[in-house]
Amino acid sequence: MLNELERKLSVLILVYTTLVAVSSMSLYLLSEKRIDTYVSLNILAYYVSYAVIRPSYTTKSARYLNIVLFAIFAIIVSFRVYEVLTS
C-alpha cells in the first residue's frame, strides 16, 4: 500500500516525464535547434506538474532545485528578451 506522500511523488514524476517527453518530441519533430527552448519547456513542464500535483512534502534539496530551475528559466527568458530588444 502506497501512502499519500509516495503517491503524490509518483504522480508528480509521471506527469512531469510525460510532459517532457511530449514537448521534447514535438520540438525535435519540428526541427527546433535551439537548446534553450528545450530547457525552458522542460522547466515549464516541471513547474506545471508541481503546481498541479502540489506535493505537501518537500525536502530542502527539492526547494533548492525549485530555486535553481527558476533561476535558469529567468536567465533564458531574460536573454531572449535582450536579444529581441537589441535586434
Place this chain on the structure above:
Amino acid sequence: MNTRLLIFGLNVLVISLILVVYGVVVGDNGLVGVAVSIGLVGGVLVVYSTTPQDPSIMALTSYSDILVNAVTSALEDLDLLESSICTVRRTDATLLVYSKTPCPIEVDPGLGFTSGSPYLAIPVKTPSEVIESTSESAITLLERNLVTILVDEYSACRSVRVEEEGGFIRVYITGLVETLKQYCERPLDPYVLLVLSSASRILGARCIRLVDKKNMPDGLLLILGVERVGEKT
C-alpha cells in the same frame, strides 16, 4: 532516501550525457536539446530520490498508532482525555504532562497524583540542537527553531509562524503533512508535542501549557501560555 529512484535518475543522467556527446559530434543541436532535457529529468529524479519514503515510514506509522492508542487508553482510564497539556522543565528532563491541574510543577515521570488529581508525565526530548543567538528575541528564536525542526528537518509542514499576543504565544502551522495530520485529533499530537518541547527549551520557562488548539482551513493554531518561576501569565 529512495535508492531505486536515485539509481534510475543517475542512469538517465549518464544516458543524457552520452546523447549530448553524440549530438555534439554529429552536429545535431536538436538532439543535444533533447539530451539536455532528458538530463534535467534525471537531475529532478535524483533530487526527489532524497525524499524519505522508505517502507520504514509505514512501519513507523503503524508503531505510532499503537503508541498513541496506548497513551489514549491510559488517559481514558485516568479520566484525562479532556485534560490540559503542558511541558514542565526540570534540570534533568522535560516532561509532557497531562493533568486537570494547570501547570503542575511537582511531577515525576509516569503516573501520579498532584493536588488530588491524577497526571500522566511523559519525558520528552527536544528534537534538535537549539540555535543560540543573543541578538534575537525569544519569539524570533522560537520561530526559527520551529522552522528548522518542522519544515527543514522533518518536513512535517510547509510553514511555521510565531507571534506573541496578550501574554500568549500563538503558533501558526500551515501545510500539515498527511501522514501526521491523522494524529491531530488524538491526545498525543506530534505538532503539539514538538512545539511544546521546543518552546520549553528555548524560552527557558518552567512550565508551558497549551491554552488552546484550533484547526484552521490550512493547518493548526496553537496558543501557548508561559509560566516562569514564580510568575504566571
